[in-house]
Amino acid sequence: xxxxxxxxGLNLGEAHDDAHLQAESTxxxxxxxxxxxLIIFGILFASYASYLDPIxxxxxxxxxxxxxxxxxxxxxxxxxxxxxxYGGVSLSVKYEQGRAKLILWLLICAVLGAGFLFFEIKDxxxxxxxxxxxxxxxxxxxxxxxxxxxxxxxxxxxxxIIAMIGQISTRGVDDVxxxxxxxxxxxxxxxxxxxxxxxxxxxxxxxx
Amino acid sequence: MSGETSPIVGNLDWNxxxxxxxxxHVDSSTIVGAGAASVLVLGAIAGLVLFTYMRxxxxxxxxxxxxxxxxKIGIMYIALALVMLARGIIEGFVMRAxxxxxxxxxxxxxxxxxxxDHFAQLFSTHGTxxxxxxAMPLLIGLINFxxxxxxxxxxxxxxxxxxxxxxxTAAGAGLIMISLLVGQFGTGGWTMYxxxxxxxxxxxxxVDYWLWAILISGMGSTLTGMNFAVTIFKERAPGMHLMRxxxxxxxxxxxxxxxxxxxxxxxVSSVMLALDRYADFHFFTNAAGxxxxxxxxxxxxxxxxxxxxxxxxxxxxxxxxxxxxxxxxLYGYTSLVIASMSIAVISFTVWLxxxxxxxxxxxxxxxxxxxxxxxxxxxxxxxxxxxxxxxxGRVRITAPIVYLTGFFLxxxxxxxxxxxxxxxxxxxxxxxxxxxxxxxxxVIIPGVLYGMLAxxxxxxxxxxxxxxxxxxxxxxxxxxxxxxxFTFMPLYVLGLMGMPRRSxxxxxxxxxxxxxxxxFGGVLMLCALASLCWTFWTSYRNRRALxxxxxxxxxxxxxxxxxxxxxxxxxxxxxxxxxxxEDWGETKRRGDPWRSPETYTDIEMPANTAHGLLIAGAxxxxxxxxxxxxxxxxxxxxxxxxxxxxxxxxxxxxxxIIPAAQVEEEDRRFRQQVASLPPATRADEExxxxxxxxxxxEFAG
Numbered sequence: 001x002x003x004x005x006x007x008x009g010l011n012l013g014e015a016h017d018d019a020h021l022q023a024e025s026t027x028x029x030x031x032x033x034x035x036x037x038l039i040i041f042g043i044l045f046a047s048y049a050s051y052l053d054p055i056x057x058x059x060x061x062x063x064x065x066x067x068x069x070x071x072x073x074x075x076x077x078x079x080x081x082x083x084x085x086y087g088g089v090s091l092s093v094k095y096e097q098g099r100a101k102l103i104l105w106l107l108i109c110a111v112l113g114a115g116f117l118f119f120e121i122k123d124x125x126x127x128x129x130x131x132x133x134x135x136x137x138x139x140x141x142x143x144x145x146x147x148x149x150x151x152x153x154x155x156x157x158x159x160x161i162i163a164m165i166g167q168i169s170t171r172g173v174d175d176v177x178x179x180x181x182x183x184x185x186x187x188x189x190x191x192x193x194x195x196x197x198x199x200x201x202x203x204x205x206x207x208x
Numbered sequence: 209m210s211g212e213t214s215p216i217v218g219n220l221d222w223n224x225x226x227x228x229x230x231x232x233h234v235d236s237s238t239i240v241g242a243g244a245a246s247v248l249v250l251g252a253i254a255g256l257v258l259f260t261y262m263r264x265x266x267x268x269x270x271x272x273x274x275x276x277x278x279x280k281i282g283i284m285y286i287a288l289a290l291v292m293l294a295r296g297i298i299e300g301f302v303m304r305a306x307x308x309x310x311x312x313x314x315x316x317x318x319x320x321x322x323x324x325d326h327f328a329q330l331f332s333t334h335g336t337x338x339x340x341x342x343a344m345p346l347l348i349g350l351i352n353f354x355x356x357x358x359x360x361x362x363x364x365x366x367x368x369x370x371x372x373x374x375x376x377t378a379a380g381a382g383l384i385m386i387s388l389l390v391g392q393f394g395t396g397g398w399t400m401y402x403x404x405x406x407x408x409x410x411x412x413x414x415v416d417y418w419l420w421a422i423l424i425s426g427m428g429s430t431l432t433g434m435n436f437a438v439t440i441f442k443e444r445a446p447g448m449h450l451m452r453x454x455x456x457x458x459x460x461x462x463x464x465x466x467x468x469x470x471x472x473x474x475x476v477s478s479v480m481l482a483l484d485r486y487a488d489f490h491f492f493t494n495a496a497g498x499x500x501x502x503x504x505x506x507x508x509x510x511x512x513x514x515x516x517x518x519x520x521x522x523x524x525x526x527x528x529x530x531x532x533x534x535x536x537x538l539y540g541y542t543s544l545v546i547a548s549m550s551i552a553v554i555s556f557t558v559w560l561x562x563x564x565x566x567x568x569x570x571x572x573x574x575x576x577x578x579x580x581x582x583x584x585x586x587x588x589x590x591x592x593x594x595x596x597x598x599x600x601g602r603v604r605i606t607a608p609i610v611y612l613t614g615f616f617l618x619x620x621x622x623x624x625x626x627x628x629x630x631x632x633x634x635x636x637x638x639x640x641x642x643x644x645x646x647x648x649x650x651v652i653i654p655g656v657l658y659g660m661l662a663x664x665x666x667x668x669x670x671x672x673x674x675x676x677x678x679x680x681x682x683x684x685x686x687x688x689x690x691x692x693x694f695t696f697m698p699l700y701v702l703g704l705m706g707m708p709r710r711s712x713x714x715x716x717x718x719x720x721x722x723x724x725x726x727x728f729g730g731v732l733m734l735c736a737l738a739s740l741c742w743t744f745w746t747s748y749r750n751r752r753a754l755x756x757x758x759x760x761x762x763x764x765x766x767x768x769x770x771x772x773x774x775x776x777x778x779x780x781x782x783x784x785x786x787x788x789x790e791d792w793g794e795t796k797r798r799g800d801p802w803r804s805p806e807t808y809t810d811i812e813m814p815a816n817t818a819h820g821l822l823i824a825g826a827x828x829x830x831x832x833x834x835x836x837x838x839x840x841x842x843x844x845x846x847x848x849x850x851x852x853x854x855x856x857x858x859x860x861x862x863x864x865i866i867p868a869a870q871v872e873e874e875d876r877r878f879r880q881q882v883a884s885l886p887p888a889t890r891a892d893e894e895x896x897x898x899x900x901x902x903x904x905x906e907f908a909g
Contacts, residue, residue: 033434040475051499176860
């Protein structure tokens, strides 16, 4: 089944050549979409860097005043463990461990993602309370947009997980659903990747 | 517009239409504004009446709006683009007419046909429409129609996504159109540079119309780019190696890659500007750490590749037609492939030449100036390749060849003025003058417009089963060439005389002779538009005489000419096995190209769906609600889009199966018809003897 070396975890069955070809296009298309998305983040990272100077800060609060590295570390843990948990989803699909287990793993991912969002939003609220709203300076605008967009992606990922749970319960784990789960996996790990960038570049680099 | 925002209708009230302006104050400017709105309203009413009277709504919905067929989506894109083209050309004419009367004095500065603010709206909508809603839909439409057929594929990789892309583009175009009637458009030009377009200097709905039209249609273009790329990489017929693809497919691949990488920059700059305007962020404001130069930077990171997104499909068309209409193989295939890809890559390294005067160091300017000049090299290679293709061929002077000749003459001039502008020290002298206006029209009109019109003329029979009138096609082409020369050559002179672009008025009487020439050119452009419409109409009336059921009216050599005209929904009765570059030509050379396939199988086609239409409706609603601050409606629009996607995901969607028997019957009928039709020689190509079956003995290329 996987002698063509494509997406070995998908488990679309021996005789499903067409399904495999279609899956190949679909998953490849999703990778292309993420490349495009990555450009958006790339430009936002560059903008963040360009606003990170005294002019961009415009006398408002800076990284040292606003960032709480402990909370950021907790967020990182939630998100990365969420990524690990998605491995459970992929394995359940691969070894056909049944709907219940699959949904359980998806729920774990969603909960870990929600935990990340909880701490992130808590941070945003406390930063706003300390005078760090995006309306204060160019740097804060770029910070809120970059980190906020990543948070929005996580939120969309959670919605997607819920939609997938809905699909698994109504239509079962058919080929289409398996391909979608595989794309969701790519997306979910992509968010980890972006976060590694944000964590190092937005938080660590400015705090050192 | 009143100061208060109503919770129900937002900022909308009865004072937003141009009719209220006309009632308040009657002058030529408000008459033009109300006239344009009336054309829109009357056009819409006429369309509604026509469709109802002819009972076209059902067929329109079933056969077109809900169709995921890339060919039909392509035709709809082109139809949209032609409607927008009509508006764009008329706006261009109004601007020319205005400037021909705009000579003011120091005492009385303002004169002319329209008010300065109205003039600013005109050049802003003209630019926005021509780039985003004429050029883009034209090329995306043409690629949609041609690409799968040339690759030997039945459809795009993601047919429904394709439909969604069309819907998003149409929603953006709808927002631009409705701005004629409801409210004002922005006055910041097609680039909408802040801080002028920020909230402080441009309150009101104008810039927001632009922002939402761009954000929505830009999303559609990004998705289209992905669709093209995946189609080219994954959906080629067996044996269609990359280096066997027709050149048009190669340029489509370049376009796809550039859309994927360039459109996000536009999305980012527009989102940032929207946040500045709606939520008081400080990306591009003057105060609080904003930096407007960042806007120019990010915008042109998109904007420059965009220029080549526009031009490369035209290069693809010229590659096809220069070969077909000269009956020769394309000269220098490999060099054309390398040149196209080089242009695609280098186009990402030159964006800074759009703001040489922004204040960066001379070293930076020089680096980008040199990169800009380097792009001229692959472009030059292409021009020579096409000329070498025509050299000693049996060239038929058809309408596309007239466009090609006009392109050769004019595009080279435009390219050379580009090389002049690429020199930063010269750019300092002529930037922001009509010299620049002349330059970019000089590359975009002969490049994009001629290329796309030539492509439409070339592939029209494949779509509708009859040729376009060559006589009227040539007249249209000549009018567009003449119209271009008279309209824009004077602008070079005016620019060197020191006339700034976008001037609603000026005080130098020496400008006037050139202004009159340019206005005459504007009249010619209007005639060209009328002639284009007439070409379609007269060809439709003579469709029996012009019919080419054999499907190969130009003795072509690429796969799309092997099928009937009009091409059936499934395109190929069985997926071709490609054995050579220009496979159809090779098949002809071997003799008996119309052999029927040995077996027929059931064909799976994507089922019709209203998904794209619903997404288009939701995004138009979202855009319109955001422009007018109707928050409840905007929230509904925001929720509707993911809601529609999720609902569609829950359903198991069965494809539409076309039984083998039906395919076999239609295919056999086509092959019998081909056998019964008399072959036409190239000399007979324009006459009624051309029924779409070429004389194979003449096929040399």
